Each structure stands twice: as structure tokens, then as C-alpha cells.
Amino acid sequence: MPDRNQAWGLLTEFTPSESLRRHALSVEACMRSYARKFGEDEDKWGLTGLLHDFDYEKYPSADEHPFKGNEILKERGYPDDIRRAILSHADYSGVKRETQMEKALFACDELAGFITATALVKPNKSLAEVDARSIRKKMKDKAFARTVNRDDIVNGAADLGVDLDEHITFCIEAMKTIAGELGLAGKDGAGAAQ
Numbered sequence: 442m443p444d445r446n447q448a449w450g451l452l453t454e455f456t457p458s459e460s461l462r463r464h465a466l467s468v469e470a471c472m473r474s475y476a477r478k479f480g481e482d483e484d485k486w487g488l489t490g491l492l493h494d495f496d497y498e499k500y501p502s503a504d505e506h507p508f509k510g511n512e513i514l515k516e517r518g519y520p521d522d523i524r525r526a527i528l529s530h531a532d533y534s535g536v537k538r539e540t541q542m543e544k545a546l547f548a549c550d551e552l553a554g555f556i557t558a559t560a561l562v563k564p565n566k567s568l569a570e571v572d573a574r575s576i577r578k579k580m581k582d583k584a585f586a587r588t589v590n591r592d593d594i595v596n597g598a599a600d601l602g603v604d605l606d607e608h609i610t611f612c613i614e615a616m617k618t619i620a621g622e623l624g625l626a627g628k629d630g631a632g633a634a635q
Contacts, residue, residue, distance in 0.1 A: 442520055448488045451517065452495045455510075461498060463623050464554055465491050467616050471549035472542075474615035479541055486542055488519075489526045493546055503533050532593075538600065548597030551589050552612050555579070558586040560625045567627035568617045573609040 443451075456462055472490030476483040496510030507527050514524050528536040529543040530550055538544050556571060559579050563570035579585050580594065598608040620626040 442485070442523075443488075443518055445484065445488065445491070447517075448491050451513075452491060455495050455513075456498050458498055461494060464557065465494060466619060466622055467553035467557060468493060468546070468549050470615045470619050471553055471612045472545060474611065474618075475545045475549070476542075478611075479545075481542065485520075485523060486545065489523045489542060489546055490549065492519075492523070493527050493530050493550060503531075507531050507534065541601075544597070544601045547593070548601040548603075548608060549612060551593040551597065552576075552609065553616065555586055555589045555594060556609075556613055556616060557623065557625065558589070565627040566625060568613060568620045568623070568625045569627060571613055573606040573613070576609045576613075577606070 452462060452465055456465070468490035469487045470490075473483050473487040475481075476486035492510070492514065493507070496513065497506050500506045500509040507530070511524050511528055514527070522540070522542065525536060526540065526543040526546050528534045529538045530546045538547055556568070556576060559576055560566060560568050560571050562585075580591050595605060598605045601608065603611070616623060616625070
């Protein structure tokens, strides 16, 4: 299996957008934390989160993403379970989520984006200002981050078998560990958004 440096190289090769790279890092952090919680392979789960959208910028249509990425991952030696999990995170792929890793990826994907969006509208643009209550409140505002599917957030937590508020808090805490890299450490924090 390729290592994390190789995976990061693949991500940056296909993803010039800083915001999409940060999304990949967010999902990776959430996946690594869930792997620890469930006693699973942290590196494998982390790579799955890091690479789940690596092909999206180059192949954004539902006809291509994540199918093109799956072909590239196969060519580059990524194992079947990582590739299957990435395929399953797109409802339209026809790949049913069966494993815990597949369910975790789906549960973390939209939520990580929503947590980021919420942090970015806080006064200090910091994850420290975000909690489950503020996420739930923003979820009710249909105009806020309107491309994020709220049903995917709710159903993802349910399919993973975790309480929604616990899931939100868990992902916020996971993302806080890399807040600087995400530009969400606050205006005065290291790596803060400009």
C-alpha cells in the first residue's frame, strides 16, 4: 500500500485548490480518529479520507467522480478496500456502504465541510468557536452552505451507529488537532486564514 507521502503527492498532483486540499485533510483527521476509536488501521482509514475527493477538481461530473479516481488508485497500487470505500461515498456510484470504514467516510465527508464553513463565519475563524450546538443551528439555515446535504450528515451518523451530536463533537475535536493546517486556528493562531 502506498504511504501517506505518496498519497499527499497524488492529492496535490490532481488538486490545486487549497480549500479542497484542506477538506481532504479534515476528512483524513476525522477518519484517523474514528479508526483509533474503533480499533482499526489508522493509516488505511486516513488515506481513504485524504484521497476520497482527489479526482474531483479534474473530474467533477457524476459520470467521472469518483470513477476516474478509482482507476488511477488501482493503477497506483491502492488496495481494493480503500478504492471501494471511496466509490461508496458517492450515493450515485451504486456501491453500497457495508464496512465500518465505508460508513465512516460517508459520515465524515459532508460534516467536515460543514464544520469548516461554520468555523469560517465565526468572529475568529476558529474551530475553538464551533460546537455541536452551533453546527445544529447552522444546519437549520438552508441558505448557509446550501450545497452541503444535511440528510447525508444525519444519515451518515445513523448508519455509523453514533449519536449525531456525539458525531459532530467527535469530528470537531479531530479537526482541532490540525486546526493550523486547516487555517482554522483563529485570526491570531498559527496557520490562521487570511
